[in-house]
Amino acid sequence: MKKKAELVEGLTTQLASVRHAESLTRALAGMHYENFLVASVLLPRRLRQPFFNVYAYCRIADDLADESSSPSVATERLQTLRQHFDAAIAGSPTSNLFLALTKTMQEFDLPPDPFHHLLDAFEQDQIKTRYQDFDELLHYCQRSANPVGRIVLKLADCCNEETESLSDDICTGLQLANHWQDVGRDFAIGRIYLPMDRWDEFGVDESMFGTPGEAAQLSTPMPLRRMIEAQCDLAQQYLDRGLSLADRVPKWIAADIKLFAHGGLQTLAAIRKVDYDVLAVRPKVSKTVQIKLIAKAMLRLL
CATH class of the missing domain: 1.10.600.10 (Farnesyl Diphosphate Synthase)
Structure with missing residues (x-):
């Protein structure tokens, strides 16, 4: 759990290079066994890192929703994550997480709506x-x-x-x-x-x-x-x-x-x-x- 906490902190509070950011999303993905992750093994190598970058966003958002100390704290943290996401797609990433994610979004022309909708659902769970x-x-x-x-x-x-x-x-x-x-x-x-x-x-x-x-x-x-x-x-x-x-x-x-x-x-x-x-x-x-x-x-x- 300490290792995971360190990875999440490195993803959400630091801003380094894309290479370093993607090494963190890979590491976080390797700590979880889920359908979304297992499926990445079956993908062409060129798509695996983009999967990890998307997964890191989903994983961190999900954990904020379910592992915060109270619904109000979860809501506040999710809203902060949304603000950082919006800043990133506007061209100003604030952390390694969004450095990696926006690279993938630009490369594959991913619209922001699905990422916003996930946050909508996590916020709904609080109320x-x-x-x-x-x-x-x-x-x-x-x-x-x-x-x-x-x-x-x-x-x-x-x-x-x-x-x-x-x-x-x-x-x-x-x-x-x-x-x-x-x-x-x-x-x-x-x-x-x-x-x-x-x-x-x-x-x-x-x-x-x-x-x-x-x-x-x-x-x-x-x-x-x-x-x-x-x-x-x-x-x-x-x-x-x-x-x-x-x-x-x-x-x-x-x-x-x-x-x-x-x-x-x-x-x-x-x-x-x-x-x-x-x-x-x-x-x-x-x-x-x-x-x-x-x-x-x-x-x-x-």
Whole structure:
């Protein structure tokens, strides 16, 4: 953790050379195991560093949102990050993070909107803890997840209306799968993403989640499990529909697309394996399954 803190400090409080800045984004990326990072292994070498530069921004913003001492502190830090981002795209980078990121944005003609939308979603998490209906949740996904997919399409030079729509399906499916995997974790910090307009249909009420800030209960009540089951089925529909994106992009990026989507499908499979008992245990995709997915992706067998 100390090493990570030092890297983040070097990225956000110092301004050196592009070469040094990119060495820091590479190092930060190497400390995390995530679909976005694993996918970079399958990319042409010329695209890996741009991936790392984008990832560093996403990682730091996400950590500010989730690891700050309070929602108000998180909001203040995110707003400061936004100010530095705006200064960087105006031609005045203030730190190594934005020195590396703006280089990539200029090289690949990346628009600023997706980066702003991510901050919008992280800021929303500090003030909005309940979602009235699925449309509200989708609007959140449009800013918390879909921008990443659109950035990847731009990096791969295959961004158009059709590929964007299918990418949005995959990213929304991934975000939903992560929400249903983390029902317990989210409630521990006061957040519920399950659409409230369907609670009555399944007989769900807030007492079934437990008490915020306390240890998870021993078992997830059956009505809540059945609602999570329905939401998992919906998430799978998004992922299944988005998989056809792999047929509409260059072959060298198709493996990454499949890895993203199958990673989400395996998360849903892990939730089903524990019979949706997500309060008692956080479902996880095993290392064995992860390695098999990566191997199949590398061999173009997904």
